[in-house]
Amino acid sequence: MQIIATHKNTDFDALGSLIAATLLYPGSIPVLPKAINHNVKSFVSIHKDLLNLRESSDINMDKIDSIIIVDVNHWSRIERFDKISQKSGLEIILWDHHRIEGDIQATWKCQEEMGANITLMIRELRNRQVPLTPVQATLFLTGLYEDTGSLMFPSSQAEDAFAAGYLLEQKADLAVLGSFLRPAYGERQKNILFEMLQHAERLRFNGYSVSINKLDIHGHVDSLAVVVRMYREIMNVDAAFGIFSDRERERCIVIGRSNVDGLNMGTIMNSMGGGGHPGAGSAMLKAVNPEAVEAMILELVQGNQQVSIQISDLMSFPVITIPPDITMEEAALILREKGCTGIPVVDGEKLIGMISRRDFRKIKGANRLKLPVKAFMSTNVISIDPGKSPMQAARLMVKYDVGRLPVVENGKIIGIVTRSDTMIYFYDMMPD
Ligand SMILES: [Mn+2]
8 A cells, every 4th residue: 555644744845746746656645744834724624525535543554555655754753654754665656845954764755956846746746647636736836835935935946936937737716716815814813912912022133133032821822823923023033933822732833934044943943843944933842841942943033144145255354434624626536446336435444435436426616626525425334233134235225225335343343345345245146
């Protein structure tokens, strides 16, 4: 008997992969875990007759000689079937898109980093020219959109977008998809969000804004991930964490959302025994108090920081500066010679102004070129700390319409970062 298994808390990518595997391996039996996501449950209840899913309790473990595992690479995340992991002669076929290596030793595997697991399976379905029904195409696209945040998570690959195009060609229905992906945001979720906002705090780590929120919940609450997503958006932080403790059941659910490359939720949650993607992740911790969880997150977030790029990695130094007393004429010469559009003005070591090509337009009459730079320089200089992120530099440049930011540490100018420096970062052209 050949069965197909996927991870607990089944999402659409996992369900889609389960169904895709039935098309790639005719005769195999798709087994749905008991614990599945809320919106997946509604989808399954409506499409039950079409899907032919089985429960693990229906399966006679002794009869299994082949297992196809989709969208997961850790035995511990698979309900019940982890028990057969040691069975001798068991064939294990693995389809997985997670970056982090797992503990499943497959006989055959397709493991590549991809935004969604279903993308890998669609590649094979296309190769074999397996026809898809509109319902299958819709389910697959729902999984693809959910796992890639509608292709907006940084983990999305070009192949995910091609697969999405293919599924639309196969008549995937965006209206149906939207109605299942639309988050269940009800009264209970609203109350939790309001409570979180009342004691919300914002922290800073090396240029990232982070908010960690602890809250007691009673019993099971659906769609906490939606609440955390909205919380992050309202707080306007780079990353948000919700620590939801259920004291009766002695457990903590941690849910994280990140909007920046430098804070990878998948990595952070993995360190706490959970999992996820760069943009979204979660973990369940037993018998720990929320304060300890918070301390753990703080440590992980700070550890995560060290590998991320800071302004000090991008900036140019030493910086060419000019004193305030040289004439505008001399300043113009230096600008031309150095081929830059602006230059910091320093008095001793202290940054006191900035002169740029723009400032020369203020000059009326050639004799005024003999006046000192300090008469024309802009004095409210926008500078940046060396520990800030490239994203923050870009935000400042847009906000104040400046093309360069002096990098200042302890009141001393130590470098300069320009638009092109930040562009190099965003387009991933960093030298190794
Ligand atoms: Mn997935």
